[in-house]
Amino acid sequence: MADRALVAQFVIGEIEHAVVEAFEQEQPDIILVEGQSAVSHPAFMGSISILKGSLPDGIILQHPPARQFRCDFPLLPMPTLASEIELIEATSKTKVIAIALSHENMSNSQVQSTVEIYEDQFNLPTTDVLNDGCQKLVQALGDRFPKLNQLIQRKAAEALPLLAVR
Secondary structure, eight states: OOOOOOOGGGHHHHHHHHHHHHHHHHOOSOOOOOOOSOTTOSSOTHHHHHHHHHOOSOEEEEEOTTOOEETTEEEEEOOOHHHHHHHHHHHHSSOEEEEEEOOTTOOHHHHHHHHHHHHHHHOSOEEOHHHHOSHHHHHHHHHHOHHHHHHHHHHHHHHSOOOOOO
């Protein structure tokens, strides 16, 4: 099979096609689409295509608070979290529903402090998934999508052992 390249103007449509195909074939309760780099990154424009093609109903934003410069670009400072949220929401017409921290170059106390600051400043659930788990993200998804929340609760109830009552 010959190598093929996708013409840039078709990327959005191909992503949309992949999401629709996954929905039609698998009928999942939720489809999670991974982004690629910051929407504002001048060298990695794939995230804009992902936002436009997947038409997300909510976004979990991964953010490295201690990173000073964009990866591989030491002269490009990192954007503020506020500016990235604003750009995402303007570009995609949806809302950021939670923040997942990348704890690189941060102590545990710095991470916990940042979680508290971000939750207060942005009024969004914030977590370091690798250290603290993903429960806040699951709850944010459940809050955003009530039918999903009902399914999660039903599955959790089904997993509980039954108690015999005498």
